[in-house]
Amino acid sequence: MHATEEGNSMANGEHVYDAIVVGAGPAGSIAALRLAEAGHRVLLAEKRPRIGHPVRCAEATGTRGEIARFVPVNDSWIALSIEGARFVSPRGTVFEKAAPGIGVMLDRERFDRGLAEEAARAETEVRTACQAVGLLKRNGSVRGVRFRENGRDWEAEARVVIGADGIESLVGRWAGLESGWRSDELFSCIEARLRSRRACDRTLEFHFGSSVAPGGYAWAFPRGGNEWNVGLGVDPSRAERVPASVFLNRFLARFDPEAEIVETIAGAACRSRSLERIVGDGIALAGDAAHQGNPLTGGGIMNALEAGDLAGRVAAEALARGEVTREALSRYEDEWKRTVGTSNDRFLALADLLFRKYGDKDLEKIWEGMEKFFRARAGGGKVASLAAALSFPGDFVRAAIPILAGFSHRRILF
Amino acid sequence: MTQSIGARPFLRIDREKCLSCAACAAVCPPEALLLAGLDLVFEEEACTGCAECFRVCPTAALLPASGRFYREVA
Numbered sequence: 001m002h003a004t005e006e007g008n009s010m011a012n013g014e015h016v017y018d019a020i021v022v023g024a025g026p027a028g029s030i031a032a033l034r035l036a037e038a039g040h041r042v043l044l045a046e047k048r049p050r051i052g053h054p055v056r057c058a059e060a061t062g063t064r065g066e067i068a069r070f071v072p073v074n075d076s077w078i079a080l081s082i083e084g085a086r087f088v089s090p091r092g093t094v095f096e097k098a099a100p101g102i103g104v105m106l107d108r109e110r111f112d113r114g115l116a117e118e119a120a121r122a123e124t125e126v127r128t129a130c131q132a133v134g135l136l137k138r139n140g141s142v143r144g145v146r147f148r149e150n151g152r153d154w155e156a157e158a159r160v161v162i163g164a165d166g167i168e169s170l171v172g173r174w175a176g177l178e179s180g181w182r183s184d185e186l187f188s189c190i191e192a193r194l195r196s197r198r199a200c201d202r203t204l205e206f207h208f209g210s211s212v213a214p215g216g217y218a219w220a221f222p223r224g225g226n227e228w229n230v231g232l233g234v235d236p237s238r239a240e241r242v243p244a245s246v247f248l249n250r251f252l253a254r255f256d257p258e259a260e261i262v263e264t265i266a267g268a269a270c271r272s273r274s275l276e277r278i279v280g281d282g283i284a285l286a287g288d289a290a291h292q293g294n295p296l297t298g299g300g301i302m303n304a305l306e307a308g309d310l311a312g313r314v315a316a317e318a319l320a321r322g323e324v325t326r327e328a329l330s331r332y333e334d335e336w337k338r339t340v341g342t343s344n345d346r347f348l349a350l351a352d353l354l355f356r357k358y359g360d361k362d363l364e365k366i367w368e369g370m371e372k373f374f375r376a377r378a379g380g381g382k383v384a385s386l387a388a389a390l391s392f393p394g395d396f397v398r399a400a401i402p403i404l405a406g407f408s409h410r411r412i413l414f
Numbered sequence: 415m416t417q418s419i420g421a422r423p424f425l426r427i428d429r430e431k432c433l434s435c436a437a438c439a440a441v442c443p444p445e446a447l448l449l450a451g452l453d454l455v456f457e458e459e460a461c462t463g464c465a466e467c468f469r470v471c472p473t474a475a476l477l478p479a480s481g482r483f484y485r486e487v488a
């Protein structure tokens with residue numbers, strides 16, 4: 001990768017960039033790519049020794065076409081295309097919906113590395129094992145980053161810094177953007193990558209219920225062959241001091257007690273409302289660092305791409321005009337709030353009903369209604385009148401209609 | 415990482431169980447839990463004992479120095 005080792009700028013003792021992007025996940029790599037394409041001098045710094053490793057993800061995302069809006073898609077990034085979804089109620093009632101081509105399962109490690117390589121190809125300087133440990137500021141404006149690399153601290157200046165440092169983001173906190181998390185704003189997740197006797201189909205499977213995953217859901221996503229990502233996320237405020245691992249063991253016993261576990265991974269996923277502020281003078285946050293994941297599903301790959309793209313483009317324009325003030329960057333914040341931010345807040349309202357307000361009995365009622373709803377909808381019925389006629393709770397109808405009817409931002413699952 | 419100033423540390427990290435997932439770091443208000451690369455570092459001087467980290471740890475790798483936090487966990 002471009003200048004990963006002892007970078008040119010370091011050899012010259014000169015650490016000045018137009019833009020520094022902290023974190024080489026999907027949000028950071030796309031932001032760096034957009035900035036570099038616009039001709040700016042960009043540093044993309046990732047603290048892990050290997051980009052994309054270890055994976056903290058179940059790897060389901062939007063379609064190939066959606067990804068291609070941001071970057072040319074490499075075949076090796078895609079494990080398989082998803083053809084439908086299966087939802088299992090607390091009592092085991094299955095509601096299945098065919099949805100050919102609704103999204104793909106990624107090879108997340110290859111994907112993340114591929115995105116960083118794209119950024120490098122556009123002349124971004126990519127450094128791994130390079131950890132941001134603080135921000136440089138001048139007159140309240142962010143003017144650079146302090147890094148720790150091989151136990152040595154060094155500083156780099158930049159006219160704008162993009163904090164794309166994921167769920168564990170500190171860049172936003174350092175910049176005073178109040179981007180820390182409360183424990184009830186996260187799904188606490190654990191997942192086994194396993195080989196099962198059960199052969200993979202192309203359907204994403206979701207399981208709900210207070211004994212399966214309190215305040216969240218369990219998933220079984222096919223990776224191809226007989227390899228699966230089987231995991232779950234719980235709402236820590238609902239799990240009553242039982243760690244997610246206990247629920248995973250239970251769920252695995254049900255999924256396939258003889259499955260061979262290849263690897264266990266964990267992490268936290270977003271279930272929070274949109275942040276009030278994601279930009280400041282010389283600073284913007286993108287991706288999980290900006291709480292931009294879908295709070296219903298915790299999925300955040302597409303949103304990270306979308307945010308990195310928008311933040312990168314707005315920052316590039318601001319740089320070109322020579323003004324990277326909060327005001328200049330607020331076009332990113334405003335545009336985000338108007339689009340995905342608004343739909344995310346709708347998803348959160350629905351999540352609060354499904355995962356917090358409703359008990360297992362209410363969920364059963366919704367499963368009953370679902371089947372009827374989609375059958376009637378296929379027959380051409382109007383969404384609002386149909387939903388009201390079925391046995392859904394009233395608040396569910398109000399929360400779900402904008403989403404089901406497609407008024408909301410285009411993605412339903414991830 | 416476990417030399418303590420006066421009082422013993424509020425928590426211990428079970429390194430066998432920790433998957434370096436960063437959930438605890440995400441919620442720790444004073445930034446007392448941090449991932450340096452992939453190593454979880456606990457700065458006990460900064461810890462205020464708020465217990466947010468225990469709630470989110472998916473593997474019960476954080477153990478309170480006294481008493482119990484997790485239910486059903488040996």
Ligand SMILES: Cc1cc2nc3c(=O)[nH]c(=O)nc-3n(C[C@H](O)[C@H](O)[C@H](O)COP(=O)(O)OP(=O)(O)OC[C@H]3O[C@@H](n4cnc5c(N)ncnc54)[C@H](O)[C@@H]3O)c2cc1C
Binds near residue numbers: 047287298
């Ligand atoms: C168990 C689990 C399953 C999930 N499943 C899905 C799914 O199926 N579909 C989906 O869409 N989403 C899923 N998500 C969410 C998804 O992984 C995230 O939303 C997505 O990775 C966000 O991308 P990002 O670029 O914002 O951050 P990340 O991908 O987290 O990237 C942030 C990067 O910043 C680096 N970094 C952090 N701090 C520093 C620092 N100080 N200096 C330098 N670098 C730093 C990190 O090492 C990391 O590489 C899942 C999450 C979890 C935990």
Ligand code: SF4
Binds near residue numbers: 447461462468
């Ligand atoms: S108890 Fe609170 S302050 Fe101490 S490490 Fe945990 S989250 Fe941080």
Ligand code: SF4
Binds near residue numbers: 472
């Ligand atoms: S939340 Fe638990 S498993 Fe994750 S890094 Fe912290 S101690 Fe380790």
